[in-house]
Amino acid sequence: MANENGARLRFRPAGSAARQHGAPEYGPLGTGCPAVEQAVTALYKAQNEESFWTLMNALNYALELDTRVLVPLQAAPDSEKGGASWAEHPVPAEKARDLPLWTLRTQKGKNYLPIFTSVKTAEADQGTAARPMAELLLVDAMQKVLDSKEMDGIVLDPWTTSATLDASLLNGLLHASRDTDEPGEEELHKGSQAALAGQWADALHYYEQAAEQGRAEALSMLGELLYEGKGVRRSAVQARRMWKKAAEAGDVLAMIALGDDCMASGKGPGAALRYYRQAQTAARPTPDIAYMPQVRLRMAQYETQYLSRPRALAEMAEAKQGFKIRLGEGDSAAEQWLQETEDAIRRLLGDEKR
Numbered sequence: 001m002a003n004e005n006g007a008r009l010r011f012r013p014a015g016s017a018a019r020q021h022g023a024p025e026y027g028p029l030g031t032g033c034p035a036v037e038q039a040v041t042a043l044y045k046a047q048n049e050e051s052f053w054t055l056m057n058a059l060n061y062a063l064e065l066d067t068r069v070l071v072p073l074q075a076a077p078d079s080e081k082g083g084a085s086w087a088e089h090p091v092p093a094e095k096a097r098d099l100p101l102w103t104l105r106t107q108k109g110k111n112y113l114p115i116f117t118s119v120k121t122a123e124a125d126q127g128t129a130a131r132p133m134a135e136l137l138l139v140d141a142m143q144k145v146l147d148s149k150e151m152d153g154i155v156l157d158p159w160t161t162s163a164t165l166d167a168s169l170l171n172g173l174l175h176a177s178r179d180t181d182e183p184g185e186e187e188l189h190k191g192s193q194a195a196l197a198g199q200w201a202d203a204l205h206y207y208e209q210a211a212e213q214g215r216a217e218a219l220s221m222l223g224e225l226l227y228e229g230k231g232v233r234r235s236a237v238q239a240r241r242m243w244k245k246a247a248e249a250g251d252v253l254a255m256i257a258l259g260d261d262c263m264a265s266g267k268g269p270g271a272a273l274r275y276y277r278q279a280q281t282a283a284r285p286t287p288d289i290a291y292m293p294q295v296r297l298r299m300a301q302y303e304t305q306y307l308s309r310p311r312a313l314a315e316m317a318e319a320k321q322g323f324k325i326r327l328g329e330g331d332s333a334a335e336q337w338l339q340e341t342e343d344a345i346r347r348l349l350g351d352e353k354r
Helices: 034-046 049-064 138-147 167-175 185-196 200-212 216-228 236-248 252-264 269-283 292-307 309-328 333-353
Strands: 068-072 111-115 133-137 153-156 163-166
Touching: 034 049, 034 163, 049 138, 049 167, 068 111, 068 138, 111 138, 133 138, 138 153, 138 167, 153 167, 163 167, 185 200, 185 216, 200 216, 216 236, 216 252, 236 252, 252 269, 252 292, 269 292, 292 309, 292 333, 309 333
Parallel strands: 111 153
Antiparallel strands: 068 133, 153 163
């Protein structure tokens, strides 16, 4: 049981055995959170409105991915030299539930909870390198701040390129609706629901209505129905026409579909990679679980693995996390994508052993 002030608590990491080599997992002990880390760096350098909204979009994406982070505990640090790293061996969330958190106090008397996206950022300063850590879901860490009367916000990776978010921003991230009132939004949603239920004729009807109102995502979905012959006579030619219109309007899934079609039709990886790179560029400012896993997987398969296998494995780990979540939410198409990702990881690990 924790003391009231937590000052006398003392823990030691549960073992220091090296983790098994293999594919990294998406999270602070493996890949970190690349989208958030890149957005924080951009905001740190630019300090403008565009970079701020890029960070907000990255944090929304991280919340969609059930991202885990490291937070320091209000307990005596382990002073033994050569001891196991707390960042590498954090206290599990269920055991840390009632333990008080360690905060940073500013000169103006504000209290901020440090949140670390990776082991590296947690160990960047001696103040937290030996301090007990807990591994929490990002959403839970943010909610703890909102539920506290003593904490005023969070600071992401305070010892490196950092970003500070006050409680009002956290409240907006956790509780603001992401629905929009854009034309065709309702029809697009109904089309997606019909597609999930396998009601292809209804899906076609609603996607056509949404496309007439200018929704690029609906054009992309119409292309998929045409390409697969679901609810309509199959036509690869018409599907490509739909995808190109959607891609010109900025739809990321259409760019991925055009790249995949290049591979299926024999145009080769060079032609496909051009579309995948377009998708990566289009997705960067507004990452979303609806398309970012596909972007990560395709870039890892067709470019990154030839430049850096560790980086490709990290991209695949993020893709795997996204597809697992989408599958759990009822997206049946995610099952095939997840299987392809796991196969790609196994092949890449097999190549490393040769």
